[in-house]
Amino acid sequence: MGVVGAVLGPEAEALVRLRVAAGRLRREVPADEHWAFAYSMLHRVSRSFALVIQQLGPDLRNAVCVFYLVLRALDTVEDDTSIPTEVKVPILQEFHHHIYNRDWHFSCGTKDYKILMDKFHYVLTAFLELGSGYQEAIEEITRRMGAGMAKFICKEVETVDDYDEYCHYVAGLVGIGLSRLFHAAGLEDLAPESLSNSMGLFLQKVNITRDYLEDINEIPKSRMFWPREIWSKYVDKLEDLKYEENSVKAVKCLNEMVTNGLIHTEDCLRYMSALKDIAVLRFCAIPQVMALATYALCYNNVNVFRGVVKMRRGLTARIINETNSMSDVYTAFYEFSSLLERKV
Ligand code: D61
Ligand code: MG
Numbered sequence: 023m024g025v026v027g028a029v030l031g032p033e034a035e036a037l038v039r040l041r042v043a044a045g046r047l048r049r050e051v052p053a054d055e056h057w058a059f060a061y062s063m064l065h066r067v068s069r070s071f072a073l074v075i076q077q078l079g080p081d082l083r084n085a086v087c088v089f090y091l092v093l094r095a096l097d098t099v100e101d102d103t104s105i106p107t108e109v110k111v112p113i114l115q116e117f118h119h120h121i122y123n124r125d126w127h128f129s130c131g132t133k134d135y136k137i138l139m140d141k142f143h144y145v146l147t148a149f150l151e152l153g154s155g156y157q158e159a160i161e162e163i164t165r166r167m168g169a170g171m172a173k174f175i176c177k178e179v180e181t182v183d184d185y186d187e188y189c190h191y192v193a194g195l196v197g198i199g200l201s202r203l204f205h206a207a208g209l210e211d212l213a214p215e216s217l218s219n220s221m222g223l224f225l226q227k228v229n230i231t232r233d234y235l236e237d238i239n240e241i242p243k244s245r246m247f248w249p250r251e252i253w254s255k256y257v258d259k260l261e262d263l264k265y266e267e268n269s270v271k272a273v274k275c276l277n278e279m280v281t282n283g284l285i286h287t288e289d290c291l292r293y294m295s296a297l298k299d300i301a302v303l304r305f306c307a308i309p310q311v312m313a314l315a316t317y318a319l320c321y322n323n324v325n326v327f328r329g330v331v332k333m334r335r336g337l338t339a340r341i342i343n344e345t346n347s348m349s350d351v352y353t354a355f356y357e358f359s360s361l362l363e364r365k366v
Contacts, residue, residue: 033336040073040339047076059144060087066134067094070312073342074305082207082302084148085156089199091145092121092164095138097192098131100171103243105130107175114172118165121149155206163199167191178246182282185249186223189230193222200306209299217296220289221306227283228313231276232320232331235264252278264327272327280321284362287314291355295348307345311354312338318361 027035048065052058064087065072075086096117099110113128120126127142138145149157170191179185197218204210230237230247237245238261246260253260255278256271263272290310297303315333325331344350 033334033340036339036343037336039343044073047073056144056147057084059141060091060148063091063134063138063141063145067091067138070309070338074308078301078305079207079209081153082203082209085152085160085203085207086200086305088145088149088152088156089160089163089196089203091138092149092160093167093196094135095142095145096164096168096171098135098139099128100175100192101245102130103240103245111172111175114168114175117168118161121146121161121164124150153206156203159199159202159206163195163202167195170195179249181251182249185227185247185251185282188247189223189226190219193226194219195222197222204297204299204302209302210297213293213296217289217293220286221293221310224283224286224290225309225313227279227286228316228320231279231283232316232326234276234326235329238264248275248279252282269324269327273322273324276323276326277321280317280362283317287355287359291351294351297348300347303348303351304345307348307351308342311341311345311351311358314355314358315341318358318365321362321365 024035026038052061061072061076064075068090071090075083075090078086096114099105099113099117102110105113124143124146126146127139129136129139131139149160152160170188174188174191177184179188197220198215200221201210201213201215201218205212234248237247244261248260250260253263253275256275257263257268262268263275294303294307294310297306312333315337316331319333320326320331323331341354345354
């Protein structure tokens with residue numbers, strides 16, 4: 023432990039170390055305007071993924087950065103509840119063609135997402151500079167994700183199978199695409215699709231579980247991703263879970279959602295244990311450990327229905343600094359599953 027750690031404790035030390043590392047990364051601005059835009063956008067849209075992406079080697083890092091921004095743009099179209107269905111569906115389905123046309127753009131979203139959409143030509147310029155192996159993987163995943171998102175614009179998540187199918191489109195496919203990028207970079211064997219899929223399903227299910235309130239309160243129209251097959255055992259309408267008189271039922275339902283997501287952890291450990299490149303392992307493992315920590319925090323926690331349940335920044339920083347090998351991953355998974363077990 024360093025001087026800061028001795029005086030302020032391990033979380034404060036981790037935060038300071040992370041600040042220094044993040045500051046260093048931000049000062050290394052790429053020379054080309056489009057790459058500078060891509061990395062600054064990545065940082066503004068997702069601080070946590072930006073950090074893990076930027077520690078990859080240069081070639082793979084560029085491909086993953088573009089992959090992220092293309093899918094984030096696709097997701098911005100999906101998430102914008104003010105776009106009429108008949109406009110949205112064809113954009114989602116044809117998005118994989120648009121990425122080859124530098125002049126294509128569609129204005130939607132708000133704040134940083136709107137900037138991403140308005141200046142999407144920078145992302146496309148970066149995409150067109152990638153090696154063809156990377157481009158083909160990104161195109162195929164964009165096509166499959168767009169088609170899946172379009173399907174679920176007109177369809178609700180009813181069954182647990184629907185839930186797995188929706189999560190496959192929006193996150194499982196990211197796992198499958200990333201495995202292809204790692205392979206194209208010559209760093210990893212090509213992982214089985216089912217294990218890559220589980221990596222995404224686990225992350226997405228944690229998001230959906232944690233973001234209940236944010237999604238139900240979405241304006242102009244609430245978004246519902248919790249499967250009816252689960253919540254209908256507790257309430258008549260999904261929104262009823264947020265009312266105080268239903269607290270006991272809500273927490274039982276929440277616990278069932280967490281238990282459902284935990285199914286994927288075994289596949290995730292298997293996927294990660296096969297990785298050879300240490301930077302790739304860190305890139306994959308940090309989000310997984312954070313997801314399990316988030317599940318441990320959410321379990322039995324009525325605050326999921328009251329506001330945002332967020333991990334302490336210091337704990338996040340510790341996970342980032344202390345996840346450096348598969349052995350660290352096992353230790354962290356053991357720690358957070360023990361915490362979960364104590365809450366059951
Ligand atoms: C290893 C490392 C990272 C991984 C992975 C394996 C497997 C899958 C994923 C990352 C994807 C996990 C997504 C979980 C967070 N969910 C979302 O962001 C939702 O949008 C889904 C569609 C767009 C996905 C874009 C994406 C995300 C992360 C990436 C990536 C692409 C490319 C490379 C690396 C990481 C969610 O977003 C809104 C919100 O959370 O507020 C939604 O709309 O449901
Ligand atoms: Mg979305």
